[in-house]
Amino acid sequence: MVGIYLSGTGNTRHCIEKFLSDSDAAAKCIPIEDEAAVEALRENGEVVLAYPTQFSNVPYMVKDFVRKHEKLWSGKRVFLITTMGAFSGDGTGCCARILKKYGAVISGGMQIRMPDAVCDSKMLKKSLAENRRIVREADAKIEKAVSDIRNSGKYPREGLSFPAHLAGLFGQRLWFYGKTTGYSGKLKISDACIGCGLCASNCPMGNLRIEDGRAVNLGRCAMCYRCISTCPQQAITLLGKKVVEQCRCEKYEGTSD
Ligand SMILES: Cc1cc2nc3c(=O)[nH]c(=O)nc-3n(C[C@H](O)[C@H](O)[C@H](O)COP(=O)(O)O)c2cc1C
Known part of the structure; x- marks a missing residue:
């Protein structure tokens, strides 16, 4: 299996x-x-x-x-x-x-x-x-x-x-x-981006590239939110305009409340 x-x-x-x-x-x-x-x-x-x-x-x-x-x-x-x-x-x-x-x-x-x-x-x-x-x-x-x-x-x-x-x-x-009929071109990267490259190295689609010290969206986003949930600058959005919470499963895996 x-x-x-x-x-x-x-x-x-x-x-x-x-x-x-x-x-x-x-x-x-x-x-x-x-x-x-x-x-x-x-x-x-x-x-x-x-x-x-x-x-x-x-x-x-x-x-x-x-x-x-x-x-x-x-x-x-x-x-x-x-x-x-x-x-x-x-x-x-x-x-x-x-x-x-x-x-x-x-x-x-x-x-x-x-x-x-x-x-x-x-x-x-x-x-x-x-x-x-x-x-x-x-x-x-x-x-x-x-x-x-x-x-x-x-x-x-x-x-x-x-x-x-x-x-x-x-x-x-x-x-x-x-x-869901194709990849999305709607990912937005704000001026807060410092070009650290974390998004580019994590993206499952290879959809982000660092050019001139900034992340650039290549228009083939899988809408998975991996980059949005990990960007240290909260500089990336897709469906909304502002990051509300960087949801990551590991935050919720703890046993105590
Ligand atoms: C673009 C997008 C669309 C979503 N649509 C739905 C939906 O139709 N119904 C729903 O219950 N959850 C929806 N969700 C929530 C996710 O399916 C859910 O949080 C999922 O567990 C995320 O899994 P992942 O962390 O493995 O990516 C959506 C999330 C995203 C990012």
Whole structure:
């Protein structure tokens, strides 16, 4: 088994690492931007694919990866994990439908609520204690799923049903569809940028470059918020105008409130 994931602020990485370490300690977990992900996909019959829900859809970078390697999915057993701040009708189903077209067998899916990642919006922001509680609940949900799979062979099937499809479509996708049909060119870098290069070295898309001491957006943003959540100058925004909170999963992984 191998895990392949996209994660911006660390939520999805947290969930897939927990799922894999609880179910198969020997399984590797590889970020989608790592070249090793393709070789791992080729070599493994069982794949856990995980990503954050974006507007109740699959991030374009993940769709792009799935489509680019369409020939490698045939006959694979794929378990999908999506993370979300609040709602994702068929966050797993959207990708499951593409994977099935390429011959994959979907063993199940989990849609896990995690802290919100949209650092430049006040919506869905929670206290530290609340975010820690959300992460603890996510951990408990993963533990139960792994135990059910092990004890009864019963895989969760969240987001894979027809009603879930309708909920995702009418609840969000119809209104926001355009946001996930390509990479975004809308990343903004303010004058506060000091050209430290952290964003450029962390970006899963290689979308940022340092030129003349400033970060430059090359117009292929995966909307993952990794750069926004780590910029020491809080100089980067995407959907909003100002950084409200630099959400990083590790802040919420502590056990005490
Ligand atoms: C561009 C964008 C769109 C999002 N859309 C949704 C959404 O439709 N529903 C939802 O519940 N959460 C949404 N979220 C929240 C993330 O899915 C959630 O915080 C996720 O756990 C982030 O995972 P990551 O840290 O692995 O990137 C969105 C986040 C971003 C950045």
